[in-house]
Amino acid sequence: YATATIPPLVLVGLRSTVGGLLLLLILRILEPKSKLARKDLLPMAALGCLGVATAQTGFTFGVSLTSAGSTGLIFATAPVWGMLLGAFLGFELPTWKGVIGVGLSIVGVALVVLDGLTSGHASIIGDLLVLLAAFCVGAYAVLSMPLLGRYTPLAVATYPVLFGIPFLVLLSSPQLLNLEWGGVGVGPWAAVAYAGIFATAFAFSAWQRGISHIGANRVL
Numbered sequence: 001y002a003t004a005t006i007p008p009l010v011l012v013g014l015r016s017t018v019g020g021l022l023l024l025l026i027l028r029i030l031e032p033k034s035k036l037a038r039k040d041l042l043p044m045a046a047l048g049c050l051g052v053a054t055a056q057t058g059f060t061f062g063v064s065l066t067s068a069g070s071t072g073l074i075f076a077t078a079p080v081w082g083m084l085l086g087a088f089l090g091f092e093l094p095t096w097k098g099v100i101g102v103g104l105s106i107v108g109v110a111l112v113v114l115d116g117l118t119s120g121h122a123s124i125i126g127d128l129l130v131l132l133a134a135f136c137v138g139a140y141a142v143l144s145m146p147l148l149g150r151y152t153p154l155a156v157a158t159y160p161v162l163f164g165i166p167f168l169v170l171l172s173s174p175q176l177l178n179l180e181w182g183g184v185g186v187g188p189w190a191a192v193a194y195a196g197i198f199a200t201a202f203a204f205s206a207w208q209r210g211i212s213h214i215g216a217n218r219v220l
Contacts, residue, residue: 002191005184008060009172014192016052016168019200020161026201027158034155043147044159051140051204052164057171058133066126073112074130075137079220080105082138091145092217141216144208153208161204 086092210219
């Protein structure tokens with residue numbers, strides 16, 4: 001709904017900025033002594049690149065190009081990529097049910113993308129962008145696990161979002177300068193606020209808390 005008025009990159013930059021600043025405010029209130037060690041700057045930045053910048057950009061561009069149905073089905077493969085990466089790195093070994101689920105998910109994605117190619121109801125580029133976003137979300141969940149051993153879930157949610165903001169603002173700057181701000185309207189601004197407060201600040205913090213308690217595979 002918001003991308004009908006606001007360019008996708010601008011939307012991603014706005015929602016991440018709103019959500020990141022809100023997370024930082026909450027972190028400073030609830031955990032004022034939280035500080036990021038120098039050795040963890042690169043891992044946190046990498047999480048921000050995967051889980052915020054690349055995932056959110058790919059998802060927002062993808063959903064603006066393809067159908068909502070294709071987006072939902074393809075994005076649901078995030079557990080597949082998380083399970084495969086977790087097994088490869090030795091963090092979490094998949095169960096036999098998980099392996100069957102991986103196979104079914106791959107078949108499902110193939111059918112969705114094939115339908116987009118043959119029926120014209122969806123965009124192959126949009127589908128691939130959503131698939132890229134799903135992979136990044138799976139990787140984000142798995143690669144969060146070592147950091148959750150040293151930081152609270154709120155901190156692991158906050159710092160990657162903050163690292164992703166400069167990249168997103170820089171990437172969206174041409175569209176930011178050309179956007180007719182006065183013509184955006186109240187509805188799209190409400191969508192931006194929802195995306196920043198609930199789909200970014202709340203979702204990222206709840207996501208990390210879940211991983212810290214039950215692991216990446218079950219959260220995904």
